[in-house]
Amino acid sequence: MSLEQQLIERLQTLAPSHLEVINESAGHGGYFPGKE
Template identity: 55%
Template structure:
């Protein structure tokens, strides 16, 4: 099972109404074919209702913990865009990710 598939599976505990996970590893220094270390996550869940962004991120980090490098996993960076369903209904898409400073252009 790929890291992306595992992450998507772990995030199901938040009962997402929408989940979009993009492997952005190829945009970062040290990329090699098949690397899964940098992800952009857009997640919409009722679990975020009444919670500030920091708490939303903490919920995502808790669900993803086994895959994060700080816990012995392979995910080095996880850009999190967490919304409630009502917030998501007024947004076209999550913001673009910045370019990696270490990536050869």
């Protein structure tokens, strides 16, 4: 399991609704953390 997957699982536990927003944003091709 990658570090990213571990962080995602922890975020799902802490803030599942927030993680859904992150995944939705990441789904719009070309998204990278910190990229505006």
